[in-house]
Amino acid sequence: MRAAIFRNGAIVVDHIAEPKPGAGQVLVKTLACGICGSDLHARKHAHRMVAMARYSPGRKPMDLKRDVVFGHEFCCEVVDYGPATQRRLKVGTHVCSLPALITPTGPQGIGYSNDNIGGYAEAMLLSEPLLLEVPNGLSPEHAALTExxxxxxxxxxxxxxxxxxxxxxxxxxxxxxxxxxxxxxxxxxxxxxxxxxxxxxxxxxxxxxxxxxxxxxxxxxxxxxxxxxxxxxxxxxxxxxxxxxxxxxxxxxxxxxxxxxxxxxxxxxxxxxxxxxxxxxxxxxxxxxxxxxxxxxxxxxxVLGYTPEEFSASLRLLAEGQVDGAALVTGRVGIDGVAQAFDDLANPEAHTKIIVEPWR
Missing domain, CATH: 3.40.50.720 (NAD(P)-binding Rossmann-like Domain)
Structure with missing residues (x-):
């Protein structure tokens, strides 16, 4: 599958292996993923993120000699289930999730990891217990604003x-x-x-x-x-x-x-x-x-991040129209446009939030 990859300090497009869902995991098709300001910072200051990880017990730092697929603001479509899953949502359901995987050794982040593929790829893995069904027919690009x-x-x-x-x-x-x-x-x-x-x-x-x-x-x-x-x-x-x-x-x-x-x-x-x-x-x-x-x-x-309850509440706010997500989205690109989008976001008059649509 195709992905926009952080490699040697740059964003490049390449093919990577499609992930296989393990126990408790769900294979999803990435429909939309926002480019976060933290991603822009990470492209320039990834070494600082690695250095600071040593102060966060249990957090595995990125190995900058290996590939990383960014993307932690996403909306996806359920494709398949791994073993030991309840399959409570039908294939084709649109979902959001906290950008984390539940593992036997604790949660692992999605988006700044060598092992867990982020949303700048055509498919990724999520943990079934963290899935939230997108309500009210909210569009994927607006559901991706939940994070x-x-x-x-x-x-x-x-x-x-x-x-x-x-x-x-x-x-x-x-x-x-x-x-x-x-x-x-x-x-x-x-x-x-x-x-x-x-x-x-x-x-x-x-x-x-x-x-x-x-x-x-x-x-x-x-x-x-x-x-x-x-x-x-x-x-x-x-x-x-x-x-x-x-x-x-x-x-x-x-x-x-x-x-x-x-x-x-x-x-x-x-x-x-x-x-x-x-x-x-x-x-x-x-x-x-x-x-x-x-x-x-x-x-x-x-402050950093949010609680699961705040994440879920934010999805409802968007779905119920209490926050105007459409006003924030100023551009959409496919995987081939991610590198240029990183540069374009430097101009606040041109863009606020660019959404990556990997299948575009």
Missing amino acids: PLAVGVHAVAKANIRGGEVPLVIGCGPVGLAVIAALRLKGLHPIIAADYSPTRRRLAEKMGADVVVDPATTQPYATWAEHAAMSEAEKAARPPFQAHLAALKPALIFECVGVPGLLQQVFEGAPRDARIVVVGVCMETDTSEPMLGIIKELSVQY
Whole structure:
């Protein structure tokens, strides 16, 4: 079968053996797979992913001398079952799954593995217990958005919203847009969003942002402060000791870019007592001034992935039309177009989410 393969630092197209389902596994035809920002980072910084794997017990690092098939945002079609399976879903059923395989030694990831084929291939293996049937006739390209949406849902859940916070989302790529959608569903307003790209600012509004900011012309934190000003009643209700502090509602800042220097910028711009949720995946060594965090008493929460429940809920949100998946998909390519798509995604005015359709 054909696949787009990460080999020697580049994306190449080649033939690989079709996988055979083992115990508890299902052979599926890959219908659609989103290209994730983490895949773009991995192409350039795979060695950092390998180095960091040593800090994650049980995680098997990639061997960069061997082939890897990326792709962890997928929707597939059931083709065949391996032994020791219940066969609860008919052949031809469209399914999504967490990007993991259940094995006797524990879960193994799909997408950054030499052994487990990801979604940039014509077929792959999934674990039967993790399969979720795609409901409501949701199209494969939109069902494939379940995974990135779940990242945003999880980030908002980890923020421990108490009510009354004013959120600021830095970066309106796919992750930032997912965070905005999740904040809207939580009913937290106004949502302030910042991005240099006019296209992504428009998408942020479509996803639920109330105010969008171009950092090239407007300071995001100043705009946030304008919309976070306390009412006179809220000012009067504060304890006497807090009267000398800025009369601002609690700040909830989501860093959704993941490049060196961004966290330091957030530290500099954030108001006192802000809660910062780091969603963007920075794969390079970064620096920040701890004293800024100390002086301002900032809280920093790093997040990764999602729970199975959040993943399932995200699929339902898309299927029920509560999140507009169609607005996020800006391109479709076959296997031969994956390498070019990686380059095209560098232009935020051209693309937000490109879907790989291996049989295209």
